[in-house]
Amino acid sequence: MRVGNEELELKDRLNLIETMIAEGRRTTESYGWTFVLWGVAYFAAIAWSNLSHYYLAWPITMVGACVLMTLIIWRKRRNCGYRTSNTTKRAIWATWAAMGISAFVILDALGFSYRMDQHAYPHVFMAVMATLLATANAASSIILKWKLQFACAAVWWATVVVCCFGTARQSSIAFLAAMFLCQIVFGVYLMIREARARREGAHHA
């Protein structure tokens, strides 16, 4: 009987370890909204720059989206009351932050130097953006071992090819379609998945 009780206690400890490790990895953080936010920001920037031809449309929209995202993250963290970090989270964050800084630097530098007019050379502008988004999505998908996000990267790479070989109209359609699929649809899907995971206590990645 004593041996049976000891065995039960040992099994109980092993179960506790498994449960707590799973609990520690479970994330209540959400990232889907960031894809949607940036998708909407890109669409807003495209619409604004095409309708008004205002040369600061892109920088203003991008800085606005960046400020809005920072405010939302800050508010979420403050309300959350706890914080955890691990290498995976930092790697994902680094990938997207590096992509954002690169996009900001190259597009602003090209725009202000008048070496790339987005209206005269829309292919180049869209190819650069698509390349950056493909790189960030691919790196993130490899870190998370997530095939669906790698599919998003593949869509962006296909867009790069279309932008390099297609007409301005074909490039624009491909870019807008990729934006809708990989930012809005993917973001909404992620938000639904995160909400379900929070409800069920399941976890992703």
Added chain:
Amino acid sequence: MPELPELNPVIHGKLRLALLSLLIGVEEAEFTWLRLKTGSTDGNLGAQLLKLEEAGYVAVEKKFVQRKPQSLYRMTEAGRQAFIEYVQALKQLLGSAIGGQE
């Protein structure tokens, strides 16, 4: 017959084991997060974390964020090693218990 390993008494306590299991999956965690995950009281949690700290298994960093005190806990290398050894010993003991019944 091989000698059965002893279980580390510092880690064997339920709450301390739960805390180390949580901390092994994250780089650092706030006191409030550990309290939420374990469902423990402030007093008990603080006491168990202090025992782990005294054993050199966790390190704590105390700071103020927006004028509020914040305690960040992280597992030390010694804690990681002791936890791995504990799990191995536990599995070995369980294996021998199951083997002994057969």
